[in-house]
Structures are given as C-alpha cells and as structure tokens.
Amino acid sequence: MNAEDPKYQAGEPLPLESLPSDVIISSDTRRENRIPPGQSRTRKWPILDAHGTPQIDRASWKLDVFGLVDQPYSLSLAEFQTLPRVKVYADFHCVTRWSRLGNMWEGVSTRTLLERAGVKPEARYVVCHAYDRGWTTNLPLADFLSNDALLADLHDGQPISADHGGPVRGMVPLLYAWKSAKWIRGIELSAYDKPGYWERGGYHNHGDPWTEERFSGWFS
Ligand SMILES: Nc1nc2c(c(=O)[nH]1)N[C@H]1C(S)=C(S)[C@@H](COP(=O)(O)O)O[C@H]1N2
Numbered sequence: 001m002n003a004e005d006p007k008y009q010a011g012e013p014l015p016l017e018s019l020p021s022d023v024i025i026s027s028d029t030r031r032e033n034r035i036p037p038g039q040s041r042t043r044k045w046p047i048l049d050a051h052g053t054p055q056i057d058r059a060s061w062k063l064d065v066f067g068l069v070d071q072p073y074s075l076s077l078a079e080f081q082t083l084p085r086v087k088v089y090a091d092f093h094c095v096t097r098w099s100r101l102g103n104m105w106e107g108v109s110t111r112t113l114l115e116r117a118g119v120k121p122e123a124r125y126v127v128c129h130a131y132d133r134g135w136t137t138n139l140p141l142a143d144f145l146s147n148d149a150l151l152a153d154l155h156d157g158q159p160i161s162a163d164h165g166g167p168v169r170g171m172v173p174l175l176y177a178w179k180s181a182k183w184i185r186g187i188e189l190s191a192y193d194k195p196g197y198w199e200r201g202g203y204h205n206h207g208d209p210w211t212e213e214r215f216s217g218w219f220s
C-alpha cells in the first residue's frame with residue numbers, strides 16, 4: 001500500500017497456497033515465470049484506453065446479451081449484482097509491454113451470463129461492446145468461456161473505478177488486456193468473427209501473450 005497510490009504493489013505476488021479455497025486461480029499464475037516474453041512487471045496499475053473515460057449513469061447502466069442466443073436479455077446494475085459471484089486471481093498483460101501480476105477480480109463469470117441466455121450451437125465468436133463510443137473487441141467463444149473469465153465489478157476488494165472500466169468491466173486473463181472490455185455494455189454471440197477497434201487497427205486478432213500475438217499483417 002502507498003498513500004498516494006493505493007493500487008501500488010510493494011511486495012511479491014501472494015503465494016497461491018495462501019488464497020482462499022473458493023478463489024478461481026487463473027492457470028497462467030501457476031507458471032514458473034509469470035512474465036510473458038517481451039513484457040515487464042509494473043507495480044502500478046496504468047490506465048489505458050482509446051477514447052478516455054465515458055460518463056456512465058449507474059441508474060441507467062445496462063448489460064445486453066444478444067445475437068445467437070435462445071433468450072436475449074438485459075440486466076440493470078442491481079440485477080447484475082444479484083447473480084452468483086466468483087473470485088478470480090489473475091495476471092494482466094498489456095500489449096504495450098507492462099504486466100500487472102496478482103489481481104483479485106470479483107464479479108459474475110462469463111459462463112453464468114451465457115448459460116442464462118442459452119448459446120445457440122452456431123455461435124462461435126463473441127463481440128464485447130463498450131460504452132466508450134461503441135468500442136468493441138472480438139474473441140473466440142471458447143476463450144470468452146475460459147473458467148477464469150468474468151465481468152468484474154470489484155478489484156482487490158474495491159469497486160472498479162471509472163478510469164479502470166467501472167462499474168463493470170470484462171476480464172479475460174489468458175489474452176492480452178485489450179480483449180478485456182472496460183465499461184462493458186453488451187455481449188454479442190456471432191457465427192463469424194467481427195474484428196473490433198484495436199483488431200481493425202492492426203492488433204492481432206487473437207492476442208495470446210505467451211506466443212506474442214501482438215500485431216497482425218505483413219509488418220509484424
Ligand atoms: N472499452 C474499452 N476497453 C478497453 C480499452 C478501450 O480502449 N476501451 N483498452 C484496452 C487496453 S489496450 C488495455 S491495456 C486495458 C487497460 O485496462 P486498465 O486501463 O484498467 O489498465 O483495457 C482494455 N479495454
């Protein structure tokens with residue numbers, strides 16, 4: 001802890017054995033070396049986004065789950081907060097080469113959210129839609145349904161601040177951080193892939209940090 005920056009990490013990440021037994025441990029945190037190639041650890045929590053922090057009124061916040069589902073639905077923030085919750089311990093890797101280790105996220109698992117909608121068998125991709133000018137990111141359904149993926153409203157026990165994507169952000173720890181939508185407002189199921197904001201801008205379509213899927217195209 002640090003008076004000016006409460007998110008500063010002074011020591012080493014917590015030993016996994018010390019985590020409560022109900023915590024889902026992201027598999028990458030079990031690696032002997034938790035820092036992917038070309039990355040380095042930051043002890044801070046940088047703020048990074050394309051368009052700045054949007055104004056979100058908590059009373060009118062909603063999340064839509066739509067596209068190739070049996071039962072599309074919308075949730076208010078109060079409804080979101082009544083769903084069964086999970087805690088996930090995970091690392092976080094931005095393609096600009098910082099990694100923040102040992103984050104404790106809490107919220108609703110993507111599996112819970114999609115089970116409620118009933119995913120149609122043709123659905124193979126997800127598009128996460130966000131409040132910042134319709135920003136999107138795309139990913140395979142299988143990655144979105146990884147056991148450590150969630151929509152989080154708490155980080156290290158505190159509400160996620162607006163700058164970091166609150167009131168609710170996506171978190172898909174096994175991929176680079178741009179696949180984790182801040183200010184998420186919709187989850188769309190699709191049969192085909194629809195490259196999102198950074199993906200259209202030249203970032204890799206998939207984004208595995210361990211094989212450095214940073215950029216796409218001939219220039220990478
Ligand atoms: N809606 C939205 N989500 C986003 C982004 C964005 O521009 N808009 N940027 C992504 C990128 S590149 C990173 S590194 C992380 C940063 O999250 P942080 O600001 O909480 O560190 O958010 C990701 N999610």
Ligand SMILES: [Mo]
Nearest residue numbers: 094095177178
């Ligand atoms: Mo990023």
